[in-house]
Amino acid sequence: xxxxxxxxxxxxxxxxxxxxxxxxxxxxxEGESLYYKWKKGDFLDIEFLTKIxxxxxxxxxxxxxxxxxxxxxxxxKPFIDEVHANGGDFIILSAGTDYYxxxxxxxxxxxxxxxxxxxxxxxxxxxxxxxxxxxxxxxxRYGIDKQAVMxxxxxTYDYLFYxxxxxxxxxxxxxxxxxxxxxxxxxxxxxxxxxxxxVNSFKEIMNVQSQEGWPGKI
Numbered sequence: 001x002x003x004x005x006x007x008x009x010x011x012x013x014x015x016x017x018x019x020x021x022x023x024x025x026x027x028x029x030e031g032e033s034l035y036y037k038w039k040k041g042d043f044l045d046i047e048f049l050t051k052i053x054x055x056x057x058x059x060x061x062x063x064x065x066x067x068x069x070x071x072x073x074x075x076x077k078p079f080i081d082e083v084h085a086n087g088g089d090f091i092i093l094s095a096g097t098d099y100y101x102x103x104x105x106x107x108x109x110x111x112x113x114x115x116x117x118x119x120x121x122x123x124x125x126x127x128x129x130x131x132x133x134x135x136x137x138x139x140x141r142y143g144i145d146k147q148a149v150m151x152x153x154x155x156t157y158d159y160l161f162y163x164x165x166x167x168x169x170x171x172x173x174x175x176x177x178x179x180x181x182x183x184x185x186x187x188x189x190x191x192x193x194x195x196x197x198x199v200n201s202f203k204e205i206m207n208v209q210s211q212e213g214w215p216g217k218i
Contacts, residue, residue, distance in 0.1 A: 005153065045141055055126070093146050118131055
């Protein structure tokens with residue numbers, strides 16, 4: 001029997017809004033100028049997130065309330081159920097932090113979903129990232145090397161789907177057997193010549209897979 005998994009980015013794919021924008025809008029408006037400097041290449045991704053997440057200065061229960069406000073793709077839960085019902089695993093691979101991802105999974109009753117991300121924790125009013133340079137999946141730029149994680153997953157699974165929306169997802173896309181993309185990732189993959197299907201939601205992915213006979217044809 002073929003083993004397979006559907007691997008997805010979190011911010012902008014499972015969630016409809018990147019967590020750092022919530023922080024910027026509610027607690028750190030100065031972060032908007034940092035965002036544009038980051039996009040120009042003045043900061044590494046992990047440096048940008050570290051600065052944003054360490055500028056909240058709020059009690060944890062208030063931060064958890066903010067996390068509750070993150071809107072998710074309404075079709076993600078039935079999609080995950082469909083993956084599990086067809087013998088696959090659903091895996092989250094994020095260059096954000098597992099601090100808010102695991103909390104959202106709990107809030108939305110999404111069990112049995114492994115998370116590969118930068119470890120985060122609350123301390124002294126802020127969210128801190130515990131990035132370990134000795135971790136086999138360490139990346140100086142992102143904190144976590146998504147492509148390395150995908151390569152490692154190939155040792156476990158015969159077939160890997162991937163879904164992403166932005167530049168960090170262009171790297172694990174190279175390891176995917178079947179790639180789905182949205183937003184800025186579409187142009188990036190097109191320029192790289194990486195095969196993909198453009199979608200905007202998990203519902204669209206379900207429709208595409210149904211039309212193509214997935215996952216039964218794996």
